[in-house]
Amino acid sequence: xxxxxxxxxxxxxxxxxxxxxxxxxxxxxxxxxxxxxxxxxxxxxxxxxxxxxxxxxxxxxxxxxxxxxxxxxxxxxxxxxxxxxxxxxxxxxxxxxxxxxxxxxxxxxxxxxxxxxxxxxxxxxxxxxxxxxxxxxxxxxxxxxxxxxxxxxxxxxxxxxxxxxxxxxxxxxxxxxxxxxxxxxxxxxxxxxxxxxxxxxxxxxxxxxxxxxxxxxxxxxxxxxxxxxxxxxxxxxxxxxxxxxxxxxxxxxxxxxxxxxxxxxxxxxxxxxxxxxxxxxxxxxxxxxxxxxxxxxxxxxxxxxxxx
Amino acid sequence: xxxxxxxxxxxxxxxxxxxxxxxxxxxxxxxxxxxxxxxxxxxxxxxxxxxxxxxxxxxxxxxxxxxxxxxxxxxxxxxxxxxxxxxxxxxxxxxxxxxxxxxxxxxxxxxxxxxxxxxxxxxxxxxxxxxxxxxxxxxxxxxxxxxxxxxxxxxxxxxxxxxxxxxxxxxxxxxxxxxxxxxxxxxxxxxxxxxxxxxxxxxxxxxxxxxxxxxxxxxxxxxxxxxxxxxxxxxxxxxxxxxxxxxxxxxxxxxxxxxxxxxxxxxxxxxxxxxxxxxxxxxxxxxxxxxxxxxxxxxxxxxxxxxxxxxxxxxxxxxxxxxxxxxxxxxxxxxxxxxxxxxxxxxxxxxxxxxxxxxxxxxxxxxxxxxxxxxxxxxxxxxxxxxxxxxxxxxxxxxxxxxxxxxxxxxxxxxxxxxxxxxxxxxxxxxxxxxxxxxxxxxxxxxxxxxxxxxxxxxxxxxxxxxxxxxxxxxxxxxxxxxxxxxxxxxxxxxxxxxxxxxxxxxxxxxxxxxxxxxxxxxxxxxxxxxxxxxxxxxxxxxxx
Numbered sequence: 001x002x003x004x005x006x007x008x009x010x011x012x013x014x015x016x017x018x019x020x021x022x023x024x025x026x027x028x029x030x031x032x033x034x035x036x037x038x039x040x041x042x043x044x045x046x047x048x049x050x051x052x053x054x055x056x057x058x059x060x061x062x063x064x065x066x067x068x069x070x071x072x073x074x075x076x077x078x079x080x081x082x083x084x085x086x087x088x089x090x091x092x093x094x095x096x097x098x099x100x101x102x103x104x105x106x107x108x109x110x111x112x113x114x115x116x117x118x119x120x121x122x123x124x125x126x127x128x129x130x131x132x133x134x135x136x137x138x139x140x141x142x143x144x145x146x147x148x149x150x151x152x153x154x155x156x157x158x159x160x161x162x163x164x165x166x167x168x169x170x171x172x173x174x175x176x177x178x179x180x181x182x183x184x185x186x187x188x189x190x191x192x193x194x195x196x197x198x199x200x201x202x203x204x205x206x207x208x209x210x211x212x213x214x215x216x217x218x219x220x221x222x223x224x225x226x227x228x229x230x231x232x233x234x235x236x237x238x239x240x241x242x243x244x245x246x247x248x249x250x251x252x253x254x255x256x257x258x259x260x261x262x263x264x265x266x267x268x269x270x271x272x273x274x275x276x277x278x279x280x281x282x283x284x285x286x287x288x289x290x291x292x293x294x295x296x297x298x299x300x301x302x303x304x305x306x307x308x
Numbered sequence: 309x310x311x312x313x314x315x316x317x318x319x320x321x322x323x324x325x326x327x328x329x330x331x332x333x334x335x336x337x338x339x340x341x342x343x344x345x346x347x348x349x350x351x352x353x354x355x356x357x358x359x360x361x362x363x364x365x366x367x368x369x370x371x372x373x374x375x376x377x378x379x380x381x382x383x384x385x386x387x388x389x390x391x392x393x394x395x396x397x398x399x400x401x402x403x404x405x406x407x408x409x410x411x412x413x414x415x416x417x418x419x420x421x422x423x424x425x426x427x428x429x430x431x432x433x434x435x436x437x438x439x440x441x442x443x444x445x446x447x448x449x450x451x452x453x454x455x456x457x458x459x460x461x462x463x464x465x466x467x468x469x470x471x472x473x474x475x476x477x478x479x480x481x482x483x484x485x486x487x488x489x490x491x492x493x494x495x496x497x498x499x500x501x502x503x504x505x506x507x508x509x510x511x512x513x514x515x516x517x518x519x520x521x522x523x524x525x526x527x528x529x530x531x532x533x534x535x536x537x538x539x540x541x542x543x544x545x546x547x548x549x550x551x552x553x554x555x556x557x558x559x560x561x562x563x564x565x566x567x568x569x570x571x572x573x574x575x576x577x578x579x580x581x582x583x584x585x586x587x588x589x590x591x592x593x594x595x596x597x598x599x600x601x602x603x604x605x606x607x608x609x610x611x612x613x614x615x616x617x618x619x620x621x622x623x624x625x626x627x628x629x630x631x632x633x634x635x636x637x638x639x640x641x642x643x644x645x646x647x648x649x650x651x652x653x654x655x656x657x658x659x660x661x662x663x664x665x666x667x668x669x670x671x672x673x674x675x676x677x678x679x680x681x682x683x684x685x686x687x688x689x690x691x692x693x694x695x696x697x698x699x700x701x702x703x704x705x706x707x708x709x710x711x712x713x714x715x716x717x718x719x720x721x722x723x724x725x726x727x728x729x730x731x732x733x734x735x736x737x738x739x740x741x742x743x744x745x746x747x748x749x750x751x752x753x754x755x756x757x758x759x760x761x762x763x764x765x766x767x768x769x770x771x772x773x774x775x776x777x778x779x780x781x782x783x784x785x786x787x788x789x790x791x792x793x794x795x796x797x798x799x800x801x802x803x804x805x806x807x808x809x810x811x812x813x814x815x816x817x818x819x820x821x822x823x824x825x826x827x828x829x830x831x832x833x834x835x836x837x838x839x840x841x842x843x844x845x846x847x848x849x850x851x852x853x
Contacts, residue, residue, distance in 0.1 A: 084359035
């Protein structure tokens with residue numbers, strides 16, 4: 001197990017370097033970021049040159065800019081955004097908000113998704129099952145921004161139950177609806193995944209044995225059936241953490257949440273390479289760690305899956 | 309507001325949790341003004357792109373704040389756009405080149421410092437200096453010694469502008485490097501604001517909480533989220549705030565701001581999203597305002613491309629202008645929030661300021677037959693097709709470019725005569741323009757810096773001017789502009805500028821499309837809401853009930 005963890009950690013290094021380099025090049029291929037800074041007017045050449053120098057944009061992208069940047073990143077310096085703020089400062093305000101949003105979304109996925117999955121999996125073909133299947137199909141096929149705007153309009157404007165936008169503090173209770181919207185598609189997948197998995201395992205030998213042993217139904221389901229059926233679901237939810245954090249752009253925009261998605265969106269619009277690269281670098285790390293945790297969880301859930 | 313009353317009984321278990329959030333949202337807007345002249349209003353805002361310094365702010369969002377916390381020598385009348393003396397007692401000149409500026413007594417910054425001649429001279433020197441990277445540095449380009457403080461390349465050889473001299477606490481003189489009769493009018497621009505010593509001694513602290521001499525002070529500023537401004541009770545100027553303060557809330561999406569306004573969560577939205585223009589009248593009634601702003605949209609041409617600089621190209625450009633059905637596009641695409649342009653300035657200047665309705669003449673009228681004829685006479689479209697470049701990331705540029713192309717295609721009876729050429733980001737769009745990579749017409753928008761006809765012509769069409777992106781060059785035009793600038797008599801200067809504008813028309817240096825309006829909507833709590841000619845709400849005059 002220990003050697004496996006070390007090997008996984010070592011594997012993360014090339015992935016990290018590769019993905020950050022790719023992002024770095026992609027952002028810089030888009031052209032000169034200074035050009036957009038002066039509005040419809042061309043920056044005067046002297047100021048433009050000075051700004052380029054300040055942001056280190058006057059050097060070749062690869063390897064100089066990339067190496068300097070990565071060197072700085074390891075000392076915790078993510079550079080400065082165009083508005084004069086440190087990128088780390090932006091992260092300090094954006095990440096807590098998005099993490100809260102992600103937690104809300106994940107909780108929805110786990111609680112509602114798995115519960116519905118178990119219920120439908122145990123009642124295959126019944127009206128409940130068909131109903132949930134249809135609903136999830138609708139949720140999956142409707143884009144997030146439609147769900148988001150619709151709920152915002154209904155709950156926020158028409159009925160006045162909630163505030164349509166989230167305050168800068170973005171507390172947990174304000175994030176309930178955005179979290180549900182963000183979770184909606186994944187939630188539907190989790191439901192379907194759990195359902196299939198449960199339905200399949202229900203007919204397996206070990207469940208039959210457990211029932212034959214005379215174990216109570218509840219114990220059969222939670223200890224035997226669920227534990228095995230959850231393996232694919234845990235994989236999905238684990239990798240989804242990264243996807244939710246990075247993919248919150250749409251949801252955050254609709255509800256005016258000033259999190260990672262918002263900063264990324266602003267960064268891309270303004271072609272602010274420091275912000276974009278910084279945030280993506282952290283997101284890459286989140287992805288990698290989440291994947292690692294998923295792999296480790298396998299072993300916990302199913303002792304048969306033990307890596308060397 | 310409709311549902312709030314019946315929300316109580318309708319709320320189920322989930323709704324209770326959700327409703328709790330409804331109270332958390334509008335924390336700051338309901339807080340009273342604590343006896344300082346009315347309540348506090350909340351208004352939509354965008355995150356300023358640059359650090360908030362007067363000479364570094366070149367977009368509307370940052371400019372909004374500067375307009376609230378700063379007062380300069382001159383202020384533009386929010387209704388008429390006329391430049392009126394504010395801190396300046398007098399701005400005198402005999403030759404349009406040497407100016408003596410006297411200040412009124414009694415002005416202070418909100419931190420107690422006095423506003424003196426030094427506050428201006430230091431601020432302008434700071435703004436012009438190359439090492440401070442100020443994006444509006446070029447505003448000081450008329451002042452003598454600018455080329456030393458801000459050379460086009462290399463290191464600066466002086467730290468201060470030689471054209472600025474402090475005479476005494478309340479007087480300073482300005483020497484320009486050329487005659488410029490309109491100079492006093494430009495002084496209302498934010499870049500010319502005075503700065504307190506605190507700005508220079510502790511710059512970082514000042515940036516976190518800017519201090520100015522205007523009717524508002526900044527109470528708190530959370531970068532990227534919101535700024536709370538309070539009425540400054542010590543303000544002695546004639547335009548003290550009529551409300552207790554303003555909370556500016558950052559919205560990434562103006563649709564969300566509009567939704568918040570509808571839900572009673574926000575008091576003022578100064579940018580109605582294009583998608584809501586159809587319902588805005590029924591939603592807000594007379595709480596929707598739509599007034600002209602000093603913004604004109606044009607199509608510029610790449611004159612560095614010989615296809616567009618040939619002898620016949622002028623006819624092609626005029627023909628294209630006549631092939632665009634401006635009236636129909638402003639009605640259907642923009643719901644009358646834009647007005648077909650008939651000159652190259654803006655109606656907010658007023659006829660005394662240089663706006664001349666119909667100056668463009670027939671060249672701006674929709675005339676399919678004549679358009680077709682002119683384009684044919686001029687040798688047809690270069691390469692058989694025009695591509696209109698625009699940035700696709702913001703605004704509704706895609707919609708109107710397609711409409712303009714449709715109009716041209718219909719006139720020419722060729723579905724492929726005109727196509728849009730979207731460019732991903734604004735930065736890349738500007739980048740390609742800057743590198744002269746345009747091969748056909750491209751979107752050009754111009755928002756005036758100060759209400760002067762000069763600002764609509766010289767930066768855009770003078771040879772090698774800062775925003776002459778198409779590199780148009782015409783000796784006669786340059787000569788007329790120089791002549792107009794040298795004129796000491798303002799009406800004479802204006803009419804000379806209009807002659808220069810005639811040269812722009814005869815060559816069709818750029819196709820004028822439409823004048824842009826500012827649009828805003830507000831809640832029932834507010835009254836006396838108006839937009840100034842820069843399409844920024846006149847915050848100090850808003851009353852909160």
